[in-house]
Amino acid sequence: MYTNMKKYDTSLLRSCGDDVVISDLVSIVRPELVKIGSHVAIDPWLHCTTAVEIANHVHISSHVGIIGGKGGLLKMGNFTNISVGGRIICVSDRFNGDGLIGAVIPDEFLDSRKSGPVVFESFANIGANVTIFPGVTLGEGSVVGACSMVTEDTEPWTIYVGCPARPIKVRPKEKMLKYASKFGF
Numbered sequence: 001m002y003t004n005m006k007k008y009d010t011s012l013l014r015s016c017g018d019d020v021v022i023s024d025l026v027s028i029v030r031p032e033l034v035k036i037g038s039h040v041a042i043d044p045w046l047h048c049t050t051a052v053e054i055a056n057h058v059h060i061s062s063h064v065g066i067i068g069g070k071g072g073l074l075k076m077g078n079f080t081n082i083s084v085g086g087r088i089i090c091v092s093d094r095f096n097g098d099g100l101i102g103a104v105i106p107d108e109f110l111d112s113r114k115s116g117p118v119v120f121e122s123f124a125n126i127g128a129n130v131t132i133f134p135g136v137t138l139g140e141g142s143v144v145g146a147c148s149m150v151t152e153d154t155e156p157w158t159i160y161v162g163c164p165a166r167p168i169k170v171r172p173k174e175k176m177l178k179y180a181s182k183f184g185f
Helices: 174-180
Strands: 021-024 032-035 040-042 051-054 058-060 065-067 073-076 087-088 091-093 112-114 118-120 157-163 166-169
Touching: none
Parallel strands: 021 040, 032 051, 040 058, 051 073, 065 087, 073 118
Antiparallel strands: 091 112, 157 166
16 A cells, blocks of 8 residues: 555654554644654645654554644554544633634734644543644544544543444453553563
């Protein structure tokens, strides 16, 4: 699948491991703030404006947005994934009327903002068109179903769906952890 794809110049990144394939059709605004582990694939049309730390065996699908500017951070653990159309918001305007809103407004005139790292603990995954808000930690092995909105931390090894996302089922972990051990985890 990736053999004929033109690739992003990973030398622009802060650090990059082995077996990393990033489409040249991505937009990484601050590559010097991006650290990537090994065995990572990032599909076309990612748009990223913030710092990102990606561990190993990670996939980011197409049409994903990761926003938050220079003050935001996304951390992705081992065996994590963002499905098509995912939206990760690391910094957001509060829309309180305390100031103006927009990426080109000087800081002293801006509305108040909510910020906090978004963290995918190992084995956490999100489905298509999921939105994650600032400061959310997806617990180890938690999964969020398509078209959900996550405003609070998730519990480990739990499946969430809805807007806002709510837990619906515990997810078995034994087989995944057994398979991951074959990779040294």
